[in-house]
Amino acid sequence: MSDVLPVSMPAVPECDRARASFFGRVSARGGWVHGVLACLLMACAMSVPTQAADPAGNGPLRGSGDLGIAVERAKGSLQWLDTSKLSSLGRIEGLGDLSHASAVFSRDARYAYVFGRDGGLTKVDMLTGQVVKRIIQSGNSIGGAISQDGRWIAAANYTPGGVKIFDAETLALVADIPTGTKVVGLEDVPGNRFVFSLWDKGETWIADLSEDPGNPKITRLTGTGTQPYDALISPDGRWYVAGLYGENGIAVLDMWNPEQGMRRVLPDYGRGEEKLPVYKMPHLDSWAMVGNLAFIPGVGRHEVVIVDVGTWRQVGVIPVAGQPVFVMAQPDGRRLWVNFAFPHYDTVQIIDVPSQKIVHEMKPGKAVLHMEFTPRGEQVWLSVRDANRLEVYDTHTFRKLAELPADAPSGIFFTSRAHRIGL
Amino acid sequence: MSDVLPVSMPAVPECDRARASFFGRVSARGGWVHGVLACLLMACAMSVPTQAADPAGNGPLRGSGDLGIAVERAKGSLQWLDTSKLSSLGRIEGLGDLSHASAVFSRDARYAYVFGRDGGLTKVDMLTGQVVKRIIQSGNSIGGAISQDGRWIAAANYTPGGVKIFDAETLALVADIPTGTKVVGLEDVPGNRFVFSLWDKGETWIADLSEDPGNPKITRLTGTGTQPYDALISPDGRWYVAGLYGENGIAVLDMWNPEQGMRRVLPDYGRGEEKLPVYKMPHLDSWAMVGNLAFIPGVGRHEVVIVDVGTWRQVGVIPVAGQPVFVMAQPDGRRLWVNFAFPHYDTVQIIDVPSQKIVHEMKPGKAVLHMEFTPRGEQVWLSVRDANRLEVYDTHTFRKLAELPADAPSGIFFTSRAHRIGL
Numbered sequence: 071m072s073d074v075l076p077v078s079m080p081a082v083p084e085c086d087r088a089r090a091s092f093f094g095r096v097s098a099r100g101g102w103v104h105g106v107l108a109c110l111l112m113a114c115a116m117s118v119p120t121q122a123a124d125p126a127g128n129g130p131l132r133g134s135g136d137l138g139i140a141v142e143r144a145k146g147s148l149q150w151l152d153t154s155k156l157s158s159l160g161r162i163e164g165l166g167d168l169s170h171a172s173a174v175f176s177r178d179a180r181y182a183y184v185f186g187r188d189g190g191l192t193k194v195d196m197l198t199g200q201v202v203k204r205i206i207q208s209g210n211s212i213g214g215a216i217s218q219d220g221r222w223i224a225a226a227n228y229t230p231g232g233v234k235i236f237d238a239e240t241l242a243l244v245a246d247i248p249t250g251t252k253v254v255g256l257e258d259v260p261g262n263r264f265v266f267s268l269w270d271k272g273e274t275w276i277a278d279l280s281e282d283p284g285n286p287k288i289t290r291l292t293g294t295g296t297q298p299y300d301a302l303i304s305p306d307g308r309w310y311v312a313g314l315y316g317e318n319g320i321a322v323l324d325m326w327n328p329e330q331g332m333r334r335v336l337p338d339y340g341r342g343e344e345k346l347p348v349y350k351m352p353h354l355d356s357w358a359m360v361g362n363l364a365f366i367p368g369v370g371r372h373e374v375v376i377v378d379v380g381t382w383r384q385v386g387v388i389p390v391a392g393q394p395v396f397v398m399a400q401p402d403g404r405r406l407w408v409n410f411a412f413p414h415y416d417t418v419q420i421i422d423v424p425s426q427k428i429v430h431e432m433k434p435g436k437a438v439l440h441m442e443f444t445p446r447g448e449q450v451w452l453s454v455r456d457a458n459r460l461e462v463y464d465t466h467t468f469r470k471l472a473e474l475p476a477d478a479p480s481g482i483f484f485t486s487r488a489h490r491i492g493l
Numbered sequence: 494m495s496d497v498l499p500v501s502m503p504a505v506p507e508c509d510r511a512r513a514s515f516f517g518r519v520s521a522r523g524g525w526v527h528g529v530l531a532c533l534l535m536a537c538a539m540s541v542p543t544q545a546a547d548p549a550g551n552g553p554l555r556g557s558g559d560l561g562i563a564v565e566r567a568k569g570s571l572q573w574l575d576t577s578k579l580s581s582l583g584r585i586e587g588l589g590d591l592s593h594a595s596a597v598f599s600r601d602a603r604y605a606y607v608f609g610r611d612g613g614l615t616k617v618d619m620l621t622g623q624v625v626k627r628i629i630q631s632g633n634s635i636g637g638a639i640s641q642d643g644r645w646i647a648a649a650n651y652t653p654g655g656v657k658i659f660d661a662e663t664l665a666l667v668a669d670i671p672t673g674t675k676v677v678g679l680e681d682v683p684g685n686r687f688v689f690s691l692w693d694k695g696e697t698w699i700a701d702l703s704e705d706p707g708n709p710k711i712t713r714l715t716g717t718g719t720q721p722y723d724a725l726i727s728p729d730g731r732w733y734v735a736g737l738y739g740e741n742g743i744a745v746l747d748m749w750n751p752e753q754g755m756r757r758v759l760p761d762y763g764r765g766e767e768k769l770p771v772y773k774m775p776h777l778d779s780w781a782m783v784g785n786l787a788f789i790p791g792v793g794r795h796e797v798v799i800v801d802v803g804t805w806r807q808v809g810v811i812p813v814a815g816q817p818v819f820v821m822a823q824p825d826g827r828r829l830w831v832n833f834a835f836p837h838y839d840t841v842q843i844i845d846v847p848s849q850k851i852v853h854e855m856k857p858g859k860a861v862l863h864m865e866f867t868p869r870g871e872q873v874w875l876s877v878r879d880a881n882r883l884e885v886y887d888t889h890t891f892r893k894l895a896e897l898p899a900d901a902p903s904g905i906f907f908t909s910r911a912h913r914i915g916l
Contacts, residue, residue: 123554127554131603132601133601134558135601135908136600175558178555197554198554220869260871308825308827401729445911445913447641447914466703490869
């Protein structure tokens with residue numbers, strides 16, 4: 071296949087973790103054990119039954135800080151993961167359409183809230199591997215967030231367009247914020263606020279739940295730009311950054327000074343005047359921020375762009391193997407891990423931050439869709455969709471530590487996200 | 494009492510969280526419920542029995558991400574805390590001498606490892622509130638750390654001087670690193686390494702457990718300076734910073750480039766030529782780092798010192814109410830919370846980072862010894878030693894959310910530390 075095959079983009083580009091690339095289809099070809107001699111640990115998923123609590127809520131005690139899930143999109147299921155044992159605890163089923171699925175976690179790190187493409191919101195008990203509750207909260211959803219205090223779940227919806235707020239305990243509807251258009255880039259920020267952007271209107275709204283969660287105070291900001299398609303919040307909760315599909319540049323909002331409104335920066339960032347072919351719009355929710363620098367995927371370009379967050383100006387580029395999808399910093403900020411769109415989606419490159427050089431390259435297999443670090447950064451977990459497996463690597467030595475079977479895995483989410491702003 | 498009463502410092506200044514100030518004694522005067530009208534939630538500690546697991550390890554399931562402990566030094570016990578319910582789950586007893594106690598947590602956030610002054614190392618189950626195992630690992634200990642992968646516990650000892658490494662699962666001794674002198678400032682850094690300094694020798698050692706934990710590879714660095722008394726590691730694990738008791742200045746080690754050795758910076762930082770009276774040497778383990786700035790307690794001065802971490806030069810000072818002990822940044826980096834040595838130990842001041850102005854002051858009571866933020870920063874918990882209580886505040890509104898009785902509480906530690914480098 072050609073390296074420059076142009077892509078027909080969907081009406082709203084789906085910057086999703088869970089979605090297969092535009093080209094690939096879920097493939098069951100190939101067993102999961104082949105050529106895995108380097109692997110130190112081998113675990114057999116689906117062999118361990120889920121552990122239910124008894125009617126009194128008693129069950130096998132375990133900490134919830136080292137658990138996670140990997141989305142199996144085609145099956146509508148999750149692999150239930152243990153990062154201490156490098157193993158799967160089983161499969162959790164019955165979550166509906168998990169295209170574009172993402173997850174957030176309760177403040178006690180016990181429950182996952184999984185947002186599905188079909189508007190489903192599913193509460194999963196990470197200690198028992200069971201679905202606690204599932205509601206269909208809209209016709210079509212693009213993700214969600216959890217409030218700083220852990221009490222409120224917000225879902226961003228396309229159909230009907232708007233944001234719904236749910237009680238994290240019961241999933242009861244608490245507030246409905248209709249927008250009349252598709253909502254993208256929903257993020258939590260300190261002060262029990264949520265921020266999100268409107269695809270058709272080029273606006274960014276702040277919903278403040280701190281006073282009256284049932285009647286959020288809304289602040290509407292205009293001037294976001296044409297067709298915001300995704301957003302991120304910086305790890306400190308200060309910078310809300312919206313990517314634009316309809317024009318070049320990005321929109322930035324300083325949550326410490328929201329009265330200053332949306333600011334347009336990086337005017338040359340984007341597909342360019344000649345509309346470069348873009349195989350997959352890069353994800354914004356995992357831009358790497360190290361000190362005062364952000365490392366962001368070049369759109370349609372084989373490069374990582376370096377931006378000074380103090381000035382929001384481009385200060386450099388790092389050439390890479392393909393069009394980056396995720397540029398993720400290790401928790402220690404020392405290295406960046408980059409995956410790519412088709413046709414380089416079998417490759418991961420690792421960049422040393424101080425020297426800005428590529429120090430390692432690996433080819434785990436076709437369609438590396440997502441990467442998740444353990445919270446202190448000693449491991450990274452990869453989804454290798456077409457190989458139907460997860461792979462775990464030592465971030466220091468790049469040694470493969472484990473492979474686990476998984477059905478066309480996409481997004482990976484660890485419970486330690488419970489303790490991070492914007493995750 | 495005089496504001497300038499000079500203090501006789503101990504032979505090794507004990508930069509401890511748990512220790513009472515040099516002046517105060519544990520006081521039981523005053524009930525714990527007085528004038529608490531503003532308090533939204535009131536919880537009665539010690540009323541709930543601890544929940545044990547049955548012999549098969551089954552018990553009441555709960556997430557472990559929202560738990561914590563507060564040290565009750567005089568009783569050798571812990572208050573067992575729930576930050577979701579703003580309550581105490583009970584008292585955990587039998588931990589020996591908890592002067593100078595500190596704690597780290599297992600990677601699944603289930604177990605606390607408490608380091609006591611008496612050389613005790615106690616493993617506590619945060620799900621059952623029970624002591625799982627307790628060993629006396631030395632005659633006199635100053636704290637410890639847990640390795641990046643969560644498998645190894647390191648204890649820093651005075652008597653005999655050195656570091657011991659234990660298996661986190663069993664507390665079996667794995668390695669012994671004698672130093673011939675008191676060890677201070679033990680910190681974990683990425684790559685399963687520990688860094689620590691030697692009080693009498695002015696050296697800093699790196700113990701690398703990544704290859705053979707039973708036989709750590711030791712790197713000795715000289716030139717740390719006279720009498721290092723404590724240290725910190727920056728939240729990204731890059732900067733190891735040792736405070737000096739015997740001279741002015743601090744020592745910095747770049748863990749990304751340890752071959753560059755110890756670097757002496759901030760030559761005017763310290764007690765000065767005239768040896769200012771110092772009521773309590775400030776803690777280093779909680780210097781606030783926000784972006785490229787560090788906010789550090791002035792030694793013997795009523796000021797917070799601002800340091801540019803890019804150059805390690807002082808770039809400003811913020812006048813405050815007394816001699817700062819802890820200068821702690823909220824998880825969002827927006828505000829600093831500062832407590833003080835005698836005689837201003839009843840006061841907490843809050844500094845807005847962008848403007849560097851004091852935006853709030855509170856007087857919770859005598860001897861505010863420690864402050865701990867919930868991981869996303871919506872709450873801060875304070876130990877008010879002489880009032881025998883913990884207080885919980887909303888970090889946005891400064892409203893008091895709860896008071897909980899505790900016997901002369903000192904250090905507070907939440908399980909979310911499991912997921913942070915250097916905590």
